[in-house]
Amino acid sequence: MKPTPHIYALTNSSLLFDASYLDATDRLSIQRKIWALASHCKSTDEFSDLVPAMNSLTLYLKSDKHANKWLQVLPSLWNDIKTSTFKGQHHLIETTYKGEDIDYVARYHNLSADEVINIHSNTKYHVLFLGFQPGFAYLHGLEEQLHTPRRDEPRTRVPKGSVAIGAAQTGIYPADTPGGWHIIGHTDTALFDSTSEQPCLIQPGDTLEFVPLVNKGATHD
């Protein structure tokens, strides 16, 4: 029998589709199906919000009349949906790799700063989901060589646009915030603009690469 994800009614008008316990060697392939499922559900116009997270999707219905229908329909949709129906955008994030902690990260791994830059910028990252702050993307794909424990003492202010590493993750801070990740670079790319029609540059399901900038575009130092 094919394992099926768990589906829970959270409230009269919200459902949790949970595929996180599925024993898959490739978590990214499950995440791709989650994005495809979210994209399909969005096209029905029956949901006010669809929130992909780590191998799960929370569905917020506009009306509680349809909750039972979706509880029943979701398992077969999951089986039928083709990952290939979902295609995200690819973003190039121009980055000045002169972060406050880049030398620390290099020393920690016995690498040179240039090697850290090479490894970090030669990876294609997948945007798993957004959370924490508007526009903050949870990225998949940081090379194990760069996994670095968080700072002992978090900074009270990590500047907007910081490119940072925290344990097995890397990410970009969309706004000034306290944070404990190691800052390896900065980008001027605006990730979140509340006044724009499309407020977030990056969406779940997109991919991105960091492009090293040399001696230009830096506004931080």
Next chain:
Amino acid sequence: MIKVLKSGVLLTIQDFGREGYRHLGVSKAGSLDPFAQIIANRLLNNNDNDAVLEITVGLCELEFSCDTVIALHGSDLQATLDGQAIYPGWTFAVKNKQVLSFATGRAGLRAYLAVKGGIQNTEVMGSKSTDLNACFGGIEGRALTTGDEIPITPYYGEFIKVGAMAPAQRKLIRLHPSPHANLLGEPLLSNFVSTAFKVSSNSNRMGVRLEHKSSLVHSHCLPSLGVSPGSIQLPPNGEPIVLLNDGQTTGGYPLLGTVIEADLHQFAQFRPLDTVEFKYVTFEEAAKAKQKLDGHLHQLSLALKNNL
């Protein structure tokens, strides 16, 4: 215009908040007590979603620079208009240069002030609400401070002088079941529903933290999942957090359940040291509770129509 002479503890502009942006990490924001917002707006024949002022604790002072009509709802924070008492649930005419002052209340935490026509700040991402964490909406994305000018439209016309009751307060909060019941186990969940919690002073618009003496400590770790206002997170230290409107959109703590829609607004009024208890109910009971509240609002609308 309304000029802020004293901002008090936390004064913000709110409406129903934002929908459709949760996948981008954007919180709902919006009035913690949407029923108080609706009732105050209906008393003025406003739209339900017209922006109002959410006043936390009180101790603020507002000066009107035009004539208008106002309605207060939510907690009684001992408001006075040029020294004359103003009561929640009633409409009052306000003249240019009059000052509305709030002391503080003996029960409840938040009052809602609606003005005729609603507050006229600019909408951001479909709402006039202030997002205090992401710093947008309202006025510059922040709580109001002394000297701020809140845009409103003058009103000199007629209005109905009527009162409206608030839905009853509850301390026994009804919940939808936990999606993590198997993970957390029956003993922990039955311990949870037989515990009387105290509201922590470490609570805010993001969430209400609950203190208690029994042990709900655990060591489970989950992949992040979508959370929303009403989700009750249980961090490993065993102190539950009821997420409110400014809460984050995803989180990794196990959930004890979700507060039913009809009861969530009660958390707008809980003060530190207030007691809260929980009870799991069926989806049918939750739907009935919602119908009862909707019925209350419907009756109010009928009564107002008959008074016109």
